[in-house]
Amino acid sequence: MVEALVEALVERSNRLGAEPRNTNYAGGNTSAKGVGSDPVTGSEVDLLWVKGSGGDLGTLTEKGLAVLRLDRLRALVDVYPGVEREDEMVAAFDYCLHGKGGAAPSIDTAMHGLVDAAHVDHLHPDAGIAFATAADGEALTKACFGDRVVWVPWRRPGFQLGLDIAAVHREHPAAIGVILGGHGITAWGATSDECEANSLEIIERAQRYLDEHGRADPFGGQVVAPAEDRRTWAAELAPVLRGLASTDRPQVGHFTDSDVVLEFVGSARLAELAALGTSCPDHFLRTKVRPLVLDLPPTAPLDETIARLRELHEAYRADYRAYYERHADAASPPMRGADPAIVLLPGVGMFSFGKDKQTARVAGEFYVNAINVMRGAESVSSYRPIEEREKFRIEYWELEEAKLRRQPPPKPLAARVAFVTGGGSGIGRAIARRLAAEGACVVVADRDGAAAAEVAAELGSADVAVPVTVDVTSASALTGAFRAAVLAFGGVDLVVNNAGLSVSKPLAETTEADWDLQHDVMAKGSFLVAKQAAKVMRAQGMGGDLIYIASKNSVVAGPNNVAYGAAKADQAHQVRLLAAELGGDGIRVNGINPDGVVRGSGIFAGGWGAQRAAVYGVPEEELGQFYAQRTLLKREVLPEHVAAAVFALTGGDLSLTTGLHIPVDAGVAAAFLR
Template identity: 70%
Template sequence: MTNPTAAELIARSNRLGSDPKNTNYAGGNTSAKGVERDPVTAENVELLWVKGSGGDLGTLKEQGLAVLRLDRLRSLVNVYPGVEREDEMVAAFDYTLFGKGGAAPSIDTAMHGLVDAAHVDHLHPDSGIAIATAADGEELTSKVFGGKVVWVPWRRPGFQLGLDIAAIKEANPDALGCILGGHGITAWGDTSDESEANSLWIIDTAAAYIAANGRELPFGPALEGYGALPEAERRAKAAALAPTIRGLASSDRPVVGSFSDAEVVLDFLGSAEHPRLGALGTSCPDHFLRTKVKPLILDLPASASVDESIARLKELHALYREEYAAYYDRHATPDSPAMRGADPAIVLIPGVGMFSYGANKQTARVAGEFYINAINVMRGAEALSTYAPIDEAEKFRIEYWALEEAKLARLPKPASHATRIALVTGAASGIGKAIATRLAAEGACVVIADLDLQKAQDAAAELGSTDVAIGVAANVTSPTEIQAAIDACVLQFGGLDLVVNNAGLSLSKPLLETTDADWDLQHNVMAKGSFMVSRAAARVLIDQQMGGDIIYISSKNSVFAGPNNIAYSATKADQAHQVRLLAVELGEHGIKVNGINPDGVVRGSGIFSGGWGAKRAAVYGVPEEELGAYYAKRTILGREVLPDHVANAVAVLTGADLTHTTGLHIPVDAGVAAAFLR
């Protein structure tokens, strides 16, 4: 049963964390002190419940709390070795845990345990950080809040900061909180409601003061030629630039992207001061750990062509990498972690918007959200004063903190298809859906393309949030709809790595009953449709310069002459030869092209359920419900083939074990000797 104090803390945390004006995603921490019975001594002991490392306030649950004995935590003051060795105190928290201790204690645990208040909130609100990063932040704190809020000079999060805040609270008994220079806010209270109210008062008072007293144009006047393009034009330009930018951002390691053309971003980039402010970088540790110390900003107007923009982005990227390496060299010590990569996490394009990157879609999206937080902070600081983030050396100390490195080392090993972005056609049901499901399970981001938008979106929702999969409408006989699907893919996930040509249909008829329309329909969907999808995808893959995979779901019929099936089998043979042709042509770009030849996939198949099954059953003289078993009996292995078996083959062909295989057709038919490849 959850302790009432802990339950109250969770409810408060969820309320504070669910409103972005209060704190950024996974930013800040909250705590409560209370009493619980020790099951060993049967005596009541004072405990501290505090949000654990890496959790998010808005979604915090009981398992996300660290639980520590307050007496033991406060006794750590007696063994504290000083600020030069304060990192050792994180390991010392393990000796203060109560029972199993819950989640791992965060670096801010000391702040919560040492401050003499029953409830403490540490948050990263944009309005509060605006005061914290203003050049005259200390004076502003006094002016904005009077004696209710005290200024704390910048100090890296840790045990010493906890001691500092505890001393400041003791010296200022009337204060209800403090502004942490360059960082955020901390508030406290005797009750949970009082702590929450004090936090909100600081946040809202800062925001109201900025609104009432700030300059009208904190980012300066509009910069001619840098204003936002019309929506359709800017999104088309973003889609055209996305593959190249993702390729640049993946120079050290593959990343997933996210795109935002939020008004706040476009306004920032359209203002005269954006180059100066962008170069200063972010300040709050949560911000620059996600966004790196500064973004890459294209220094061309919105009217610059795609080709001009790409040429300049390549130059700026090379310069960014040189400057980042120099930043590392300026501050690295012999015991610093190795440089983690010199590519930007944020790329800003005037008139278009922001691209952000990370190890997965959520990380990339959140990085962009954090940079929007940073823009809001800059706006507030510049409205009242001058934006003055913490200095570069301090940023380096946090970015390459041994504790941060240890946290990264604890991350689980990435799944086989992590950072890969897949587009699967005809994926709302059957084989396509099974393929999309398997790729998502292996860590890929997936775009489910289908004729029926609602079914595509429903299938995507089954795989998870839009950080995992999205559904789009795409008729593969339409170049316009194909390009729209590709554009949706690169704008949602940053690029494209893996294409599965699965969309198809079949009409089972003998030669004399096959009409011109029957022939054209099947060839337009499968042969021509696959060609057009591959062509559109190849442009992205080539621009990215990251290699990639194109998979054709062909058929046993591409090599086996079955009865009454002229149009379907001929178009499958066309697809099969496209595999060979494209493997040869695209190999120089590192793009592998392979095919899969299924047979007898009855259960779960959209083609079979659409009437094809009944017609094939009639050809073979068996009841339709027994068609799968009939196909199984005629195979060498005597096994029925399911959509999941085809999905398995796609996962293997596009995974890490077959990196040197292209132009291959894999039979997934349980063994049909007549369809053996010769």
């Protein structure tokens, strides 16, 4: 019985959460009440299963549910100290947990437990929030729903709101739910199916009312048309914006130019409506109280646009500090950061920023929700979000601060964006894997697009890694590849020059074409990659790392290896030259000199192994051990060892190191650097 009830709750949650029109990512919660068994006495006990704090309905599993005893939860009513101290009740939820309790209970637990219905849904649908944020939302609710849905004025989520909604349920037996002013909707039902049907009825009727009664152009018409070259324009501005948004702490970016966004950012009422900010707590906790809005079209000169963005950013930070100081008191948490999370660009689109790619992407999705809410509210009334003071009370709520403190510490490369050439195989693949494992967003760049895509997919979703197909010998191709990188993640911080090939021939047999190919890929290619990387990093103003995968052969002469050795020597000296040139921008340039990386190496698998084995007179399958035996440590070097050196240089412990070459060769005395 319990298993069926929980399974039905999870399935209902997943269905509701999978549809964006029903609720936003990680927004809302669902619950079910039933009878379980006391783990100590075996006696029956009334229980509440409710989505825990921080979970997402669309991906909810049983592990994401908090399980509480209803008798204890409802007994809290008798000790409730009043709205001024309602936050104390959240800590009391822990003493109501059943057994091990499951996930941490959320602030909305009281709403679900105190409403005397077997099943409850609390959701944040755009149509419902449009009613909730309309200036005459109460009258609109009555006109749309009659007595079937009741208006509840804005109240911050918490124990008192749970009491309010419980009273509505008691006093309006014909009602299936409520519109929560400034916030969202709550529905209930005697069965899971009935509860879900009631939630969907509220959402669908609200949307139908907006469609049938709303004005056609609530944003006042389009005054800035979408630019045909907007993605090129966005790529130019992305690193600048990311640097500005990272003034207080590093951020990752996300770009959106969907039709919904382009309509809003090009509208006559953009500045007016954007200044009002978002309303639903889930929205502004991620989008901040309001966005930064550029007041220039994409036809303005680039230098003028960048200068204006810097002015607007400075004004935004001053405005945000003033907002904090207006409302903060002695008990308020410190200001978390004054940079914008959302930047709106007329004719171009929207950039959103966060501590990682998922957070940045979700912030953008929330602002799209906010645009839909504004459209709906303005079409039938006027948009009136909750007051600024209430926004501050939630943004700097001690309960939200406690939630932030519970988050795990960031990984060493969190909020850093890596660009790895030759990332589709061998050493490049190992480097991409290690950087992603340490928290970086990774752009896997390779001339073999299928290989790059395979590695990127292996690393995770597009929030973790994206592939780009690029030939490093082409300046125009690299321009496109870095453009794709900054549109994916906002910028680039850590670039690994790894793409390579090898031609192993005696001088007499090395052709001019061999020489040109070797140098085009490794010497010229590294130069072109470094040039693009430096441009992005300088625009960001956040420093950065440029790593060259050179070779022992850059310092040691070997037989039948003139083209490869000379190209590697070129790369090695680029490290020194660029370390000297880019240090003033905070960009560190270092190199790694591997040797004998046979297993897992794309170069060795591509024919280099057979050529070198022939030179040394050993079977190709024994080449790795041959190289190992000539080292001081007598160990074979693997791609993972090179990847470890990349992380050592970029993970933070060597932050004052530049111009260095690290040997990863198991000890080749002839290659000791002097």
